[in-house]
Amino acid sequence: MINGAQCIFNPSGPAEPCRIVVLGATGDLAGRKLFPSLFTLFKAGHLNPESRITGCGRGEMSDDEFRRMTEEKVSPDDSEGEQWRRFRQLISYHRLDFNDDASFAALAAGLIPEEGKPAVNRLFYLALPPSSYERAATAIGRAGLGREDGGWSRIVVEKPFGHDLTSARSLNAALHACFNEEQIFSIDHYLAKETVQNILVFRFANAIFEPLWNRQYIDSVAIMATETLGVGHRAAYYDTAGVIRDMFQNHLLQLLSLIAMDPPARFEADQVQDEKVKVFRALKHISSNHDDLAIGQYGNGEIDDGKVAAYREEPGVAAESTTPTYARITAHIDNWRWRGVPFTMISGKRLEKKITRIIINFRRVPHSLFKDILADTIQRNKLIINIYPDEEICLSFQSKVQGTHLCLNQEVMRFAFATGDDQIDAYGRVLLDCLNGERLLFWRQDGLEETWKYLDQILARDNTSRPPGQTLAIYAAGSLGPNREEKLLRHLLTAGKQ
Numbered sequence: 001m002i003n004g005a006q007c008i009f010n011p012s013g014p015a016e017p018c019r020i021v022v023l024g025a026t027g028d029l030a031g032r033k034l035f036p037s038l039f040t041l042f043k044a045g046h047l048n049p050e051s052r053i054t055g056c057g058r059g060e061m062s063d064d065e066f067r068r069m070t071e072e073k074v075s076p077d078d079s080e081g082e083q084w085r086r087f088r089q090l091i092s093y094h095r096l097d098f099n100d101d102a103s104f105a106a107l108a109a110g111l112i113p114e115e116g117k118p119a120v121n122r123l124f125y126l127a128l129p130p131s132s133y134e135r136a137a138t139a140i141g142r143a144g145l146g147r148e149d150g151g152w153s154r155i156v157v158e159k160p161f162g163h164d165l166t167s168a169r170s171l172n173a174a175l176h177a178c179f180n181e182e183q184i185f186s187i188d189h190y191l192a193k194e195t196v197q198n199i200l201v202f203r204f205a206n207a208i209f210e211p212l213w214n215r216q217y218i219d220s221v222a223i224m225a226t227e228t229l230g231v232g233h234r235a236a237y238y239d240t241a242g243v244i245r246d247m248f249q250n251h252l253l254q255l256l257s258l259i260a261m262d263p264p265a266r267f268e269a270d271q272v273q274d275e276k277v278k279v280f281r282a283l284k285h286i287s288s289n290h291d292d293l294a295i296g297q298y299g300n301g302e303i304d305d306g307k308v309a310a311y312r313e314e315p316g317v318a319a320e321s322t323t324p325t326y327a328r329i330t331a332h333i334d335n336w337r338w339r340g341v342p343f344t345m346i347s348g349k350r351l352e353k354k355i356t357r358i359i360i361n362f363r364r365v366p367h368s369l370f371k372d373i374l375a376d377t378i379q380r381n382k383l384i385i386n387i388y389p390d391e392e393i394c395l396s397f398q399s400k401v402q403g404t405h406l407c408l409n410q411e412v413m414r415f416a417f418a419t420g421d422d423q424i425d426a427y428g429r430v431l432l433d434c435l436n437g438e439r440l441l442f443w444r445q446d447g448l449e450e451t452w453k454y455l456d457q458i459l460a461r462d463n464t465s466r467p468p469g470q471t472l473a474i475y476a477a478g479s480l481g482p483n484r485e486e487k488l489l490r491h492l493l494t495a496g497k498q
């Protein structure tokens, strides 16, 4: 129990001791996200002090050099000095080269216990460019590190899980050659966000929403993740991926599945995944209806009063690049619950605001008895799930304005999560779940394949049937996206304020 709350899963105390091996430990992801999150878990008492963290990279480096480098990235403040000193003792460095089996054998020597010695749990985190995933997984397997010999062995991969269905299957085959499905943790950090986790609780722990959660009462759903950031230093990856692979294949389709899925019989990872996969399977392929798809790319413009470069001028981006940085896909789910309800998903970089939000638009009242008195039509009820920057759920409804007149006004019931600085961020949560073997927040291979099947036909159409320049609307950085999208974006961005 936490303050009277009923807990299904409450990881208090440290996880089992484990050897954490970070491949790509000198890279950006490890420095920016992974080590800060590991330190947070350590401070919160979730990382077992018996655990050890081995950072692996291609260069030569001493343990102390690596610890110093990590300290610069994590930048613990003065009050954390003592904790940092204890944490840094857990860290060591190992030079690893995928083409050099001997370097993997040396790593394995420290990770596979000798006969009669206690079992070792191992967690491999691939903080590597996606192009290296297959080679890394294969090398780990060749060194015998995927085998579970008393302890467990798990591997963590980050998106992108392939580039299309074929490459996703090939990555999966490489991973499954040495690990089984229960050992593979494919991360989607959106699933660890507090408000995202709350979606299933909100839907299935309350009796009042589920009867309305269908085509009879819901008119449309919008799922948006707009950003002000540009491509930054990730052009090498992004220019071959684009927004559809970067944001839709994973985060937005996960949000869609949480909103659209049927209730599983039990709150267990596999049962939840089963229901999500059914949603992905029911996604109707987008055919000739061009209105269901819009793409754009940011030009130059202003963000926060500062001038920013166009996408094509970003370092590492091809001068003639036709990679979309904005997309709207209106998805249709062909099943009894959702037939005819559009799910509009939008994401883009360098837009006016960073907002992550889901809007459930309910149908209008079937008959307005106020029609003859009020000139205006009655606004629909809306349920808004704000994920960023606010973490809240708002339900809008009509109410009479107090006084002698008969006037209606839209009011909002609001529940907001409190923000505290001791919270473990999304990365910390997924890491903790990996350590605890909790699989709810991760992708399962069949789900990944279904999302690729859906997106492959969109991407193929986009890449082949529309000449570059005609397909891609250039929008000013800091704006509301391509011209034709502005009205919709404005509506969705201001929805939370009503």
Ligand code: BG6
Pocket (backbone or CB within 6 Å): 225, 227, 229, 246, 247, 356, 388
């Ligand atoms: C990542 C994408 O998965 O999600 C990035 O690769 C994007 O391009 C990021 O910026 C957005 O995450 P968040 O949590 O800031 O909404």
